[in-house]
Amino acid sequence: MGDMNGASVVVKFDDGFPASRLFASKFSYTFDDLIFLPHYIDFPADGVDLSTRISRNLSLSTPCVASPMDTVSEASMAVAMASLGGAAIVHCNATPDHQAAIVRSAKSRRIPFASDPAFFAPSDAVSSTADFGSASFAIVTESGSRKSKPVGVVSRSDWEAVADKASPVSDYMRLPPASVPSNYDLEQVAGFLAGEELELVTLAEEEGEVIDLVSTEDVERIRGFPKLGVPSLGPDGKFLVGAAIGTREEDKERLAHLVGAGVNVVVVDSSQGNSKYQIDLIKYAKNNYPGLDVIGGNVVTMAQAHNLIMAGVDGLRVGMGSGSICTTQEVCAVGRGQAKAVYKVATLAKDYDVPVIADGGISFSGHIVKALVLGASTVMMGSFLAGSYEAPGIYEYQNGRRVKKYRGMGSLEAMTKGSDARYLGDNLKLKVAQGVVGAVADKGSVLKFIPYTMQAVKQGLQDLGATSLPIAHNLLRSEVLRLEVRTGAAQVEGGIHGLVSYEKKAF
Numbered sequence: 028m029g030d031m032n033g034a035s036v037v038v039k040f041d042d043g044f045p046a047s048r049l050f051a052s053k054f055s056y057t058f059d060d061l062i063f064l065p066h067y068i069d070f071p072a073d074g075v076d077l078s079t080r081i082s083r084n085l086s087l088s089t090p091c092v093a094s095p096m097d098t099v100s101e102a103s104m105a106v107a108m109a110s111l112g113g114a115a116i117v118h119c120n121a122t123p124d125h126q127a128a129i130v131r132s133a134k135s136r137r138i139p140f141a142s143d144p145a146f147f148a149p150s151d152a153v154s155s156t157a158d159f160g161s162a163s164f165a166i167v168t169e170s171g172s173r174k175s176k177p178v179g180v181v182s183r184s185d186w187e188a189v190a191d192k193a194s195p196v197s198d199y200m201r202l203p204p205a206s207v208p209s210n211y212d213l214e215q216v217a218g219f220l221a222g223e224e225l226e227l228v229t230l231a232e233e234e235g236e237v238i239d240l241v242s243t244e245d246v247e248r249i250r251g252f253p254k255l256g257v258p259s260l261g262p263d264g265k266f267l268v269g270a271a272i273g274t275r276e277e278d279k280e281r282l283a284h285l286v287g288a289g290v291n292v293v294v295v296d297s298s299q300g301n302s303k304y305q306i307d308l309i310k311y312a313k314n315n316y317p318g319l320d321v322i323g324g325n326v327v328t329m330a331q332a333h334n335l336i337m338a339g340v341d342g343l344r345v346g347m348g349s350g351s352i353c354t355t356q357e358v359c360a361v362g363r364g365q366a367k368a369v370y371k372v373a374t375l376a377k378d379y380d381v382p383v384i385a386d387g388g389i390s391f392s393g394h395i396v397k398a399l400v401l402g403a404s405t406v407m408m409g410s411f412l413a414g415s416y417e418a419p420g421i422y423e424y425q426n427g428r429r430v431k432k433y434r435g436m437g438s439l440e441a442m443t444k445g446s447d448a449r450y451l452g453d454n455l456k457l458k459v460a461q462g463v464v465g466a467v468a469d470k471g472s473v474l475k476f477i478p479y480t481m482q483a484v485k486q487g488l489q490d491l492g493a494t495s496l497p498i499a500h501n502l503l504r505s506e507v508l509r510l511e512v513r514t515g516a517a518q519v520e521g522g523i524h525g526l527v528s529y530e531k532k533a534f
């Protein structure tokens with residue numbers, strides 16, 4: 028059959044539609060509207076290479092990016108995604124100091140684990156388990172600040188066993204365990220724990236600052252997960268970590284903090300990126316930090332994308348109103364079906380060698396395949412990751428189901444969050460929400476479900492005869508790959524149907 032990978036296949040049948048023809052219509056298609064027709068397989072699924080770029084100068088081995096949302100991306104998500112070969116963008120719904128501390132914390136380690144422990148002073152009394160945040164241990168230091176000398180540790184169960192809850196933690200804390208450098212990798216930490224016959228070890232910075240506690244249980248849990256890709260590292264040799272910034276004057280100071288913390292890439296976070304505010308900020312960032320990759324967005328049209336490319340972006344984030352918690356299309360009547368948005372923007376961006384992130388609307392692996400083949404280099408996910416162990420927040424129960432909170436960054440709750448409000452100073456203005464607050468089901472660790480999801484993506488690319496993302500893009504553009512719009516009935520047929528009951532278990 029000759030070379031099936033690429034544009035060299037000359038025989039074309041009048042069967043299915045090339046993307047250029049399908050997307051020339053007036054319809055705003057999204058992933059579920061479309062289906063790819065299968066192509067030719069002459070390699071195993073494991074022969075598919077998913078390596079890609081998040082932005083012009085930064086490579087990933089896994090095309091997944093965690094959304095800059097305060098219920099998705101903090102240190103724990105950043106280290107887990109980087110260890111899987113993907114990346115997370117730390118949200119900016121926090122003070123610049125706090126956001127930079129999250130970036131620094133993620134970049135300071137080499138294990139896919141960050142528990143964000145609370146810090147107490149010896150005289151503190153713990154009033155509820157909420158004082159522990161999401162971690163199972165808290166660290167007691169001389170002054171109660173993370174920078175002072177550790178004098179003990181206390182676990183949730185230690186506290187639960189205490190009769191007099193008003194007593195100071197010094198009454199029941201344990202001595203601080205031995206510490207290892209924070210940049211030890213998993214095997215080095217495991218080796219130390221085993222060698223010293225310890226159950227717990229602290230990770231400490233060079234200056235002595237304790238940043239986390241790791242137990243043998245954590246090590247065993249992480250070791251049990253499937254391996255995927257090579258970890259994403261920045262040019263500094265540390266985990267690659269991204270962060271979001273806004274487009275206001277004060278975001279220039281935020282940017283300086285993030286650069287100081289070693290951030291590798293920034294995402295200018297806005298629902299409508301084609302604005303003077305964003306273009307000015309991109310130019311400022313590129314002029315002042317020429318070595319830093321800057322991703323602009325969000326955009327859904329070629330004209331929007333063109334303006335940001337001309338301003339100097341190194342990546343484009345695509346999606347308006349497609350997110351699971353998004354109400355923008357309802358509230359503002361503006362946006363685009365995500366499949367068409369990705370195809371159109373990627374068609375332009377390719378000519379400028381600017382990678383595209385398909386942001387929002389990913390519910391399962393098939394959506395990832397569609398986004399990537401339609402031209403994206405990575406997918407950005409919020410709801411898909413928000414129920415994971417690594418997402419911020421604690422699990423709660425709703426009607427017997429274990430869930431985690433997930434909220435839109437344009438929800439009233441996120442906009443008015445404490446003193447960190449993004450809209451601080453805008454208090455007199457009328458605030459209208461463009462997002463909701465909700466909850467998503469517990470999905471376990473991203474370290475487990477992302478490798479399985481990527482295996483499914485590889486199988487999708489295999490069906491399409493593409494051994495890599497650039498080859499998939501070529502097959503699409505050269506009209507070898509064909510697709511069609513699914514009618515409502517075809518969509519029903521493509522789903523599970525006609526069963527009295529079933530159990531859906533993907534892995």
Ligand SMILES: NC(=O)C1=CN([C@@H]2O[C@H](COP(=O)(O)OP(=O)(O)OC[C@H]3O[C@@H](n4cnc5c(N)ncnc54)[C@H](O)[C@@H]3O)[C@@H](O)[C@H]2O)C=CC1
Nearest residue numbers: 274275296297298299304325346347348349355436437461
């Ligand atoms: N992808 C999507 O479909 C959507 C995402 N979101 C998310 O919600 C959050 C908030 O998004 P936006 O409301 O678009 O935030 P934004 O900060 O970009 O815009 C909020 C308002 O402030 C204005 N503004 C921005 N910079 C300004 C400046 N320098 N001077 C004067 N006015 C300025 C904007 O024009 C807009 O009216 C983000 O995290 C975003 O990702 C919200 C809605 C839709």
Ligand SMILES: O=c1[nH]c(=O)c2[nH+]cn([C@@H]3O[C@H](COP(=O)(O)O)[C@@H](O)[C@H]3O)c2[nH]1
Nearest residue numbers: 350351353387388409410435436437461462
């Ligand atoms: O209209 C919106 N109102 C919001 O409050 C909001 N918060 C986040 N986002 C966007 O949704 C993306 C995540 O979408 P998913 O949950 O579908 O992955 C994110 O990556 C954002 O692009 C919002 N959109």
Ligand SMILES: [K+]
Nearest residue numbers: 348349350353
């Ligand atoms: K939506």
